[in-house]
Amino acid sequence: MEETIPGTETAQIAGQIPQQRGDSLPETAVRYAEERHWDVFPGTWLEAVDGVQRCSCGDAACAVPGAHPARDDWATQATGSATVARRMWQKQPTASILLPTGRTFDALSVPETAGFLALARMQRMELMLGPVTLTPDRRMQFFVLPGATVKVPDLVRKLGWSPASLDLVALGEGSYVAAPPTRFGARGAVQWACRPTPANRWLPDAEELLSPLAYACGRER
Template identity: 75%
Template sequence: MEDTVVTIEAAQIPVQRGESLLDTAVRYAEERHWDVVPGAWLEAVDGVQRCSCGDARCDAPGAHPVRPDWASLATGSASAVRRMWQQRPDASILLPTGRTFDALSVPETAGFLALARTERLRLPLGPVTLTPDGRMNFLVLPGASVKLPALVRALGWSVSSLDLVALGEGAYVAAPPTRMGSRGAVQWACRPTAANRWLPDVEELVPALAYACAR
């Protein structure tokens, strides 16, 4: 029953309503001190929302980098962020990992189980995104991508046996309210608040996430 309650509550967490992508990107830089970078955007083609990259079969329409040097353009300067989104107001919001945070990515079903477990055990939890393609990204302190394999092995599993991926340097997560084509928008399953400004270390979340993935 506990798992069901958490699932329903997390799924209903609203996106920042009425706030533009520009305002949201600036707020991430100002309030959380996160680096942000504009990504692809959606364009209407014959009444259908298509990715600006032009690939009709794009895996993440409107929610991926547009340039090879995207990581070097990411910035935590609010004024620079404002200028970038003024040039392209409909650009997606991408948050590079491996800087102020890494992310632990798991399937949505495992993510909801892990949320229930962390709540039950009162474990520390940072912001968590929920993507329209069925993934949850748990933000943790940098270094998770290096530590994850040994932590999973210590619990009796191999990394290859679990759909548990650490996103570190060179990777990114799409931030709410970025839309992924017709699939919908990225949402916060656990939104950023003053209480979760200090992120947990990977060691604190891996047991719950690995257990949920194994189930």
């Protein structure tokens, strides 16, 4: 069975997003390092406290429970070694899977509805797409080649927008994204809007995707 993301017309246009099933968090983290050559690092995890899923960080009001770094030195902890990744998740098998940006990829983060609108337009334009995630806090991250954080502000201005006017964020060095099947507390799991496949191993440049993304974010505004 597959599930659609309800509530928007653009979700129906973009198609269905498969549910996450099968592999455990440790197995998936190892596969990301081994098959995609992505750096990975374990984040926080969920713990049952009085029948409620709470973040291991101990903050009852945590904004992203179970889906943020557990250590301040997470950037140096991140590894592209499947062997090291396996060892790290053996210590805490329920830890979230986090991927640092600014290394093998950057990410363009937009609101969910804008992301689906842009995704449908990109498919009509037959643009090459990399992996795209959909998070329970209703945002989508489009994976692109590193260097997006430097390029995006000027590219947005050339399209006639002020960077501050659009909810379009480039995530590069010093940032990270949560990878499927990481859960955000009770809100659900991160999913793939576009799964990693052999066909999208080569990522697009931010410039190739920016026009449909900026247009969609402008409509959302």
